[in-house]
Amino acid sequence: MTEHWSYREGVVSNPTMSMVGFDVEATDGKIGSVDEENNAVGASYLVVDTGFWIFGKKVVMPASTIIRIDPQEKKVYLARTKEEIKNAPEFDENTYQEPTYRQQVGDYYGRFPHRP
Secondary structure, three states: OHHHHOOOOOOOOOOOOOOOOOEEEEOOEEEEEEEEEEOOOOOOEEEEEOOOOOOOOEEEEEHHHEEEEEOOOOEEEEOOOHHHHHOOOOOOOOOOOOHHHHHHHHHHHHOOOOOO
């Protein structure tokens, strides 16, 4: 399961850089901004605030879904479409860090083909 929660090789060039506040781009357009991040080895993810795009919903994006980070533009690029992100397991402020929820999110994103 940790493969979903680990960054792809070469994505993170500066492990101490914070991405909080960065814009987040799906393969088909902007989805929101980084609200929170966790960079623990084997447990890395972003919490993305989608704002009005899907009515203020937040989503957890496992590190494996991130294909590029542009620190100059302050953008994070994901290997998922807006529709795939919109249909992800519902974010719950009280349970999003629990193993059961992380398993659901990992299983959900694991169903999609690996994209560069």
